[in-house]
Amino acid sequence: MRETLRMNFDRYRRPIAMSDPGRHAALFDGLPRDTGALAETVQGLLIHQHVAPAYGVTLSRDQQAQSHVRDVEKILGDIVTRDGRPLSAARATNERQVGVCRHFTLLHVAMLRTQGIPARARCGFGAYFEKGKYLDHWVTEYWNEGKKCWVLFDSQIDNRQRELFRIGFDTADVPRDQFVVAGDAWSLCRCGRTDPSAFGILDMHGLWFIAGNLVRDVAALNNREMLPWDVWGAMRRQDSELDLAFFDRLAIVSLEPDAHVDELSALYCDERVSVPGTVFNAELNCLQEL
Template sequence: MNLDQYRKPVAMSDVGQHATRLAGLPPEPGALAKTVQGLMIHQHIAPTYGVTLGPDQRAQSHLRPVDAILDEITARDARPLSAARAPGERQVGVCRHFTLLHVAMLRTHGIPARARCGFGAYFEKGRYIDHWVTEYWSEQHQRWQLFDAQLDEHQRELFKISFDPANVPRDQFVIAGDAWQLCRSGNNDPDSFGILHMHGLWFIAGNLIRDIAALNNREMLPWDIWGAMRRKDSELDLALFDRLAAVSREPDAHAGELGALFADERVSVPKVVFNAELDRMQEL
């Protein structure tokens, strides 16, 4: 197991000029998650905080690298990052942004961490909702644990969360590879995985490629589309996604194949991707 691959900020998680600011934060996963929660607000959950977002605020959710996210946070408010901003003054993002910022903070302190793309079973009864969480290495337990850095006290009450967000059960957050395997084996209905009107095996396949990309330190937006991603189940290369699922489920046992698969042009992130939310191609 190569923990060093996930021990330092790199690519999307590179904090750039903000390294000193992050180094001053307490080096503990829970404390860092609380810091993230004081800096960010979820685009689609903002109304429950009494916040109505304007167009400029909603546009913030399209930022990809963490240094650009931190640039905007500190440009608006130069106080230390440990100072929680008022809900209406927080940086706007979605689960991926909470996760990436948490991962960057953990890595700044030398704690191995990586973003995982999959589905949360705790937002809507009977459904698995498109979601991202942090997976960090617990020295105490000598294993990877899932941490949902988005779940502050307000959201824990809102969604009636009964588990510890610092150790999310694997049946509550289903990694993309596990979701694929569950549906391919007939144990789960693919239509229960997705978000809004979008669901099915094709949606799981998209998250599977995003999870493999994140495991290779390329944490893309949840609505970025490239390579072998499709909009219909009938157009999927099932053999390819079966391979991707096996690696997503046990990435450390398939370290060599993880990199090899990401070199495949059907999986690797190109220089230009399709932003489905904005309905246009974007250069990275």
């Protein structure tokens, strides 16, 4: 088990692909060496597209388009183009880079990895936004050396959102029943313990939606943290079109990725999971090359 953990640490200890700051790597120099302080740094740089009104901000069309930026290098480039100060300087709320939960998570993961802290983005569902609902959401999962375990951290939730959503737990250590990774959501629904209609976002709910997030989570565990509305491979819009046995296996592997290191990599070689060169952006209703 120790060797398996070491292998997975190596997978998540350094920025790679979308989490790689690239030519902007020096911007991470001098950032605080603390998971909570790094989350506060992220919160001072980004604003959530759909929570902006809670800060008194009305986003322009150009600002809303920023939520389609996929990689950290481009996110950082946009931030410093508008404001060249160090990342530790919080931007005014109406001047922050616009994104969604996935962007907060990916930037937090990139900062942690730059400091050698194993971290990965997890796709699933938050139970703390709307009573009785599990809403589409992403959080950071990082290795807590003191506790010797992986811990969930919601880097999006600042004091304003804590008040807005009436969150009573520590978002630096999110309980597993408050953020349900996609594989757990799938398993809970498949065994009849939870209603699939409780999982989703807006008017999109059901087993098919959970399946889509399960593919996104497995991709993220392979360091391909896609947009929440990117569609490819095994994702479908009808429950009847799902290969249930295939998703059952994805759920098992994603729930214990450190116990299935080889299979996690093998699954990403399957065209139903691997991210192709072109994906369908469901929000913009178009194909996009990566």
